[in-house]
Amino acid sequence: MLRITGVSPQLNESNLYKIYSYLVIITVASSLCYALYSMFTDTKNENENIENFTAGVSLLFGSLKAIIQLYDLKSAQLFTMLFAAIYTEFLTTYWGSELVKEYLAIGDCYYDIDFVGIDIRLQRSLRFMIQQTQKPIQFSVGGFSPLTMRTFLLECDFTGKRYTFDDIRLKSRNFNTNLRKKLDLRKGDVIAILLPNVADYPICVFGAFQAGLIVTTINPYYTSEEISRQIIDANVKAIVTLSSLYDITQKALKDVKMSIPILTVKTKTSNVTPEGGVDLNEFTQTNLEVNDTVDIHAEDVALLLYSGGTTGLPKGAEHTHHSIIANICQINNENLQYYPSRSEIYENRQLAILPWFHGFGIVFVLFSQLRLLTKIICAPKFTPKSFLDMLIKHNPTGLHLVPPLISFLATNPSVKREFLQSISTVVYGGAPLNTVDLHTFVNKINKKINLVEVYGLTETMVSCITAPSSNAKGELGTLQLVPNTCIKIVSPENYNVGLNANEIGEILIKGPQLMKGYCNRPSETKNAFFNKWFKTGDLGYYDENGSVYLTSRLKDMIKVNSFQVAPVELEEIIRRYKDVADVAVIGIPDKQYGEVPLAIVVSAPNAKLNITDLQKFVSNKVANYKQLRGGVIILDSLPKSATGKILRKDLLLMYKNNTF
Numbered sequence: 062m063l064r065i066t067g068v069s070p071q072l073n074e075s076n077l078y079k080i081y082s083y084l085v086i087i088t089v090a091s092s093l094c095y096a097l098y099s100m101f102t103d104t105k106n107e108n109e110n111i112e113n114f115t116a117g118v119s120l121l122f123g124s125l126k127a128i129i130q131l132y133d134l135k136s137a138q139l140f141t142m143l144f145a146a147i148y149t150e151f152l153t154t155y156w157g158s159e160l161v162k163e164y165l166a167i168g169d170c171y172y173d174i175d176f177v178g179i180d181i182r183l184q185r186s187l188r189f190m191i192q193q194t195q196k197p198i199q200f201s202v203g204g205f206s207p208l209t210m211r212t213f214l215l216e217c218d219f220t221g222k223r224y225t226f227d228d229i230r231l232k233s234r235n236f237n238t239n240l241r242k243k244l245d246l247r248k249g250d251v252i253a254i255l256l257p258n259v260a261d262y263p264i265c266v267f268g269a270f271q272a273g274l275i276v277t278t279i280n281p282y283y284t285s286e287e288i289s290r291q292i293i294d295a296n297v298k299a300i301v302t303l304s305s306l307y308d309i310t311q312k313a314l315k316d317v318k319m320s321i322p323i324l325t326v327k328t329k330t331s332n333v334t335p336e337g338g339v340d341l342n343e344f345t346q347t348n349l350e351v352n353d354t355v356d357i358h359a360e361d362v363a364l365l366l367y368s369g370g371t372t373g374l375p376k377g378a379e380h381t382h383h384s385i386i387a388n389i390c391q392i393n394n395e396n397l398q399y400y401p402s403r404s405e406i407y408e409n410r411q412l413a414i415l416p417w418f419h420g421f422g423i424v425f426v427l428f429s430q431l432r433l434l435t436k437i438i439c440a441p442k443f444t445p446k447s448f449l450d451m452l453i454k455h456n457p458t459g460l461h462l463v464p465p466l467i468s469f470l471a472t473n474p475s476v477k478r479e480f481l482q483s484i485s486t487v488v489y490g491g492a493p494l495n496t497v498d499l500h501t502f503v504n505k506i507n508k509k510i511n512l513v514e515v516y517g518l519t520e521t522m523v524s525c526i527t528a529p530s531s532n533a534k535g536e537l538g539t540l541q542l543v544p545n546t547c548i549k550i551v552s553p554e555n556y557n558v559g560l561n562a563n564e565i566g567e568i569l570i571k572g573p574q575l576m577k578g579y580c581n582r583p584s585e586t587k588n589a590f591f592n593k594w595f596k597t598g599d600l601g602y603y604d605e606n607g608s609v610y611l612t613s614r615l616k617d618m619i620k621v622n623s624f625q626v627a628p629v630e631l632e633e634i635i636r637r638y639k640d641v642a643d644v645a646v647i648g649i650p651d652k653q654y655g656e657v658p659l660a661i662v663v664s665a666p667n668a669k670l671n672i673t674d675l676q677k678f679v680s681n682k683v684a685n686y687k688q689l690r691g692g693v694i695i696l697d698s699l700p701k702s703a704t705g706k707i708l709r710k711d712l713l714l715m716y717k718n719n720t721f
């Protein structure tokens with residue numbers, strides 16, 4: 062179960078009363094503000110004015126905060142609201158510029174009563190973010206210095222390529238101009254990237270961003286049918302893939318009678334460009350003369366990430382330059398620095414094994430780690446042997462994983478303790494990690510590391526992350542909201558009804574990192590949001606102390622005699638049974654009860670699972686209606702998504718077709 066600290070207060074009379082008092086304070090404070098502005102600024106240099114003004118405001122608020130604490134006010138809330146109100150008031154009054162509008166767009170959250178978890182320290186990063194928005198490449202690999210120019214930042218054994226920061230910068234600029242000149246691609250056109258994690262990946266993405274294009278990422282393990290579906294859905298105008306994937310790409314296009322340019326990346330084992338394809342190098346080696354004024358705005362869509370979702374066919378979640386950069390700022394904010402800074406004598410090395418076609422991989426690992434000047438070692442595919450070889454060869458300092466990979470590291474005997482000693486930070490998300498694996502892993506590594514859990518969906522990016530202070534003992538910490546993000550818990554039947562402490566409801570999220578909507582699907586977009594809150598479909602509750610607990614997916618709920626049974630709850634119990642390695646619980650139809658839970662288990666190596674005994678074990682621990690009336694089935698392995706989520710719908714299908 063995930064636990065998140067911070068909860069949104071509901072709007073009630075006492076809150077309203079507080080707001081009236083704030084208004085009074087705001088009036089007084091804005092006068093103060095004007096005085097400050099005059100004190101700290103004198104030229105017409107807007108940027109410097111902002112810089113000085115921000116410094117001034119911090120000063121003022123430093124003292125205000127002290128006063129607030131003295132009087133034991135709910136400081137964070139009061140403080141943030143006050144700050145936001147003054148800032149906005151000030152900006153609207155004294156600057157009529159574009160900048161103000163962008164501030165306001167970000168500050169949007171502030172005017173909501175339900176905010177919490179807003180960290181005012183992010184103000185600076187957010188401002189930075191806006192200024193950089195037009196040049197995403199400089200945002201992600203912007204820290205140029207002699208050090209970064211000559212250090213290799215991307216290494217890829219699979220394609221044999223190594224790039225420095227400067228290579229990434231120049232090659233992506235070239236890719237940008239080549240795309241526009243040779244293929245006549247225009248702002249808003251979609252380019253598909255059908256690649257595993259290879260060194261050319263960021264060059265393609267950043268080049269396309271600079272050209273004003275939208276990038277959609279396709280899973281390289283897709284069938285041609287799945288590729289066709291996404292190409293049609295996203296209206297793709299060009300595609301980049303591996304030379305070894307040329308044939309399947311060509312088939313996908315032919316099946317839907319499309320003909321678009323296919324650029325190919327050579328690898329060590331497939332080092333010729335297929336007939337009909339164009340070598341990517343031809344697009345990245347030279348710069349071409351083009352009119353370089355592509356007008357890119359913060360709210361333009363940049364990434365189209367296909368979200369599997371738990372129901373329906375994949376939909377393209379539209380992320381703007383703004384939402385992406387906002388998320389990078391949020392997860393790299395100064396409170397959450399899990400990595401030491403890079404210097405002449407220290408480098409972080411990340412073994413990038415999570416796929417970059419996925420939102421977690423591309424934003425949280427690729428963009429964000431490049432920004433931290435981390436050296437990225439591309440791991441295009443997972444095999445136990447290649448993973449081990451890379452661990453030994455590259456001594457990574459950080460890993461981003463999904464729970465099945467942590468269990469692999471924890472339980473596989475060929476993974477020796479000494480292979481893990483360089484690691485200082487392990488970040489994981491995508492699915493809950495069971496405590497048995499966690500403890501085995503911590504024991505195996507046997508040294509202090511940062512173990513960081515994150516929570517988010519493709520639509521919400523990473524919205525919660527482990528608080529650094531809470532995992533000091535190498536145990537599971539609690540999650541906290543990333544800055545400028547709010548969560549609230551409402552009744553799934555009526556979103557206007559906020560729930561009280563300890564009542565289970567649906568979790569809604571709001572923040573600048575949310576997707577804009579689903580591509581070409583207005584009604585699904587409308588359904589996905591309630592006002593500006595994204596409906597996660599996850600269920601949870603908060604306690605008296607303001608911590609939020611995630612309990613399960615709404616859609617996965619099993620209804621037994623109209624009582625809701627959360628599969629994760631049963632799974633957690635079953636996992637504790639001695640002979641079980643992994644488990645999934647699904648609801649199957651039943652004449653008497655409507656639905657009953659069925660457990661599909663993978664037994665531990667060399668164990669002889671006694672089903673009767675397992676059922677007895679469970680029935681001792683849960684209410685009558687939650688018992689495993691659907692029975693227990695033993696399988697060799699469970700179907701899982703790229704991020705390690707159990708694919709319950711596949712299990713249901715197997716059940717329906719009787720193919721267990």
Ligand SMILES: *[C@@H]1O[C@H](CO)[C@@H](O)[C@H](O)[C@H]1NC(C)=O
Pocket residue numbers: 101102103104105106109110113
């Ligand atoms: C901002 O502050 C610096 C240092 O205090 C000062 O030198 C500079 O003139 C100020 N700029 C403006 C525009 O007031």
Ligand SMILES: *[C@@H]1O[C@H](CO)[C@@H](O)[C@H](O)[C@H]1NC(C)=O
Pocket residue numbers: 352353354
């Ligand atoms: C470049 O494009 C801009 C905007 O479309 C236009 O105003 C400008 O004249 C163009 N410059 C050249 C050299 O074509």
Ligand SMILES: *[C@@H]1O[C@H](CO)[C@@H](O)[C@H](O)[C@H]1NC(C)=O
Pocket residue numbers: 604605606
């Ligand atoms: C709330 O916090 C108090 C004090 O830290 C603690 O004793 C109590 O157990 C907490 N309640 C819950 C539900 O976590």
Ligand SMILES: *[C@@H]1O[C@H](CO)[C@@H](O)[C@H](O)[C@H]1NC(C)=O
Pocket residue numbers: 671672673674677
């Ligand atoms: C399985 O467990 C049941 C209940 O605990 C027990 O009665 C039975 O003897 C066990 N069967 C085997 C083969 O161990």
